[in-house]
Amino acid sequence: MRIAGGTGGQSPSDRSPNAAEEIARRKGEHLSLAAEADVETRTAAGWDDIHLVHDALPDIDASDVDLGTTFLGHRLKLPLVISGMTGGHGRALAVNELLARVAERSGIAIGVGSQRAALRDPMLVPTYSIVRETAPHAFVIANLGISQLVKQDRESPLGAKDVATIVSMVKADALAIHLNYLEESVQPEGQTRARGAASAIRAVALRSRVPVIAKETGAGITREVALRLRRAGVKAVDVGGVGGTSFAAVEALRAAAHGDVARMSLGERFRDWGVPTAVAVLGAAGAGLPIIATGGVRSGLDAAKALAIGATLVGVGRPLLQAALRGEEAVVRWVDDFALELRTAIFLSGGRRSADLARAPVVFTGATKAWLEQLGYARRASGARSGRRSR
Secondary structure, three states, rough: OOOOOOOOOHHHHHHHHHHHHHOOOOOOOHHHHHOOOOOOOOOOOOOOHHHEEOOHHHHHOHHHHHHHHHEOOOOOOOOOHHHHHHHOHHHHHHHHHHHHHHHHHHOEEOHHHHHOOHHHHHHHHHHHHHHHOOOOOEEEEEEEHHHHOOOOOOOOOOOHHHHHHHHHHOOEEEEEEEOOOOHHHHOOOOOOOOOHHHHHHHHHHHHHOOOOEEEOOOOOOOOOHHHHHOOOOOOOEEEEOOOOHHHHHHHHHHHHHOOHHHHHHHHHHOOOOOEHHHHHHHHHHHHHHOEEEOOOOOHEEEOOHHHOOOOEEEEEOHHHHHHHHHHHHHHHHHHHHHHHHHHHHHOOOOEEHHHHHHHHHHHEEEHHHHHHHHOOOOHHHHHHHHHHHOO
8 A cells, every 4th residue: 555645635624623622632531531530451461370480599689680671773771661642632741741751761762642633733743742852862652543544434544744744743763553443443433444454554664764663552462463564564563452451441431421322332342352461462472573562561570571471661551641640759659669670570580681581481370371372372482482381
């Protein structure tokens, strides 16, 4: 699929003030619900089924453990990305500015929310560009949705110039294309035309001046899909698995507020749809791309387990959003606690650096083990690295 120049042929109605206001309102609702409502999945991410094996005789001091990592050619002080959550409405400016200050200080990556709103209303650009202005040295990830790359019922796909604008808006180091068809299926305004999506990703990856990351938003990515994404030219995968925020639940609450009983019921029915994050990491890692483990990561210990089974970074959304709404000190404290927990896990596993977790012995139990066996991932999980055990 060829991405045309210009604006992708959007009609005036596609960029009307009313359309822009509707998106801004929706984004504000998403922020409030994601931070405050009961919207987490009831299915666990799988971290409790993953066990790092204790090393009773480490050979370095805990303080000497190196927590840094390299992602897409950039060195980070911690293997952590603040997941792209918001932008495009009033409250987003302060939230993104605060999170960007912490990202700059902590040497971690940060993403922004979907930037379509700023294409429709340039007045919203500062709610995104504030991230790069505040964090000039951070690894910043731009963001657009897969639905915007595919012709919808009343909207033409974005063009090459639009995609370039999204990247330049935040002076991004990478571009995330988020795959959110579960959310779109439940959302009353959802866009569910998907024919040609892989070709659209391939076209963007071919033209993009920065690496493209394929990012699920809560339903997970399998090995087969990760391989298709690699063939489409993406340079990393964010698995966005089940175990954290359920955007089906978010949209169910929005539907209820608007009196849409059918969509409310659909969202509740599909609240836990998808692949648990731990399973998704193990599957997607088989594609040979850098992996971001997002979905239910709530601690540095969760992160250590994710790194041990194939992740390069972990993405954290809701906990940092909730901390941001309490103030910068709360975000800094969360990141500091995360770093201490990760350092301790590496130290007690006998490692010297974050990358050493990829060679640490791991035991799989419970539902995660059953998923791995039935999807055919168990062989790789148990035999790919020396010392790995599964029982």
